[in-house]
Amino acid sequence: MKRFFEKTRLNPDTGCIEWTAGKLEKGYGQFCLNGKTVRAHRFAWEQVHGRIPKGLQVMHKCDNPACVNIDHLAIGKNRTNCIDAVLKGRHGTAVLTPDQALAIMESKLPPKATAKALGIDVRLVRNVLEKRSWKTLKPGRVPLSKRKYRPINPNGFPTPTEGKHDD
Numbered sequence: 620m621k622r623f624f625e626k627t628r629l630n631p632d633t634g635c636i637e638w639t640a641g642k643l644e645k646g647y648g649q650f651c652l653n654g655k656t657v658r659a660h661r662f663a664w665e666q667v668h669g670r671i672p673k674g675l676q677v678m679h680k681c682d683n684p685a686c687v688n689i690d691h692l693a694i695g696k697n698r699t700n701c702i703d704a705v706l707k708g709r710h711g712t713a714v715l716t717p718d719q720a721l722a723i724m725e726s727k728l729p730p731k732a733t734a735k736a737l738g739i740d741v742r743l744v745r746n747v748l749e750k751r752s753w754k755t756l757k758p759g760r761v762p763l764s765k766r767k768y769r770p771i772n773p774n775g776f777p778t779p780t781e782g783k784h785d786d
């Protein structure tokens with residue numbers, strides 16, 4: 620376990636513990652254990668919760684495939700369900716993506732309208748605005764070209780940025 624965490628790095632902006640050694644093309648961390656290839660986030664989850672039940676997957680609530688932070692991992696049937704639930708704020712511990720947190724900080728709309736525009740629970744918006752979450756994230760530090768969403772426009776809708784995203 621010690622060797623495992625030597626290959627990780629804490630991202631102070633997101634709280635993600637990112638795998639820095641070998642990565643698969645989709646960004647998942649991987650390493651070799653007893654001659655078998657192991658996915659880092661699955662390994663991390665199993666250290667705490669035991670074997671992953673058959674047919675279930677370990678998913679990232681933070682949408683960061685390299686992340687091995689136990690608090691950011693969830694188990695479920697498939698990825699889409701989980702992401703959907705997180706975005707709608709149904710999970711008590713839902714984690715916003717950095718893009719969403721930035722959009723909230725830069726929104727000129729009231730919290731309720733911001734929540735509606737992003738399709739999330741208003742409590743998540745208040746957490747960011749009242750600095751209970753994402754305290755260290757500074758809007759100026761992430762260029763617009765690197766984001767999935769531009770700041771929410773006056774009509775109340777985030778506009779997807781153009782071009783490809785590495786996600």
Ligand SMILES: [Zn+2]
Binds near residue numbers: 681691
């Ligand atoms: Zn994470």
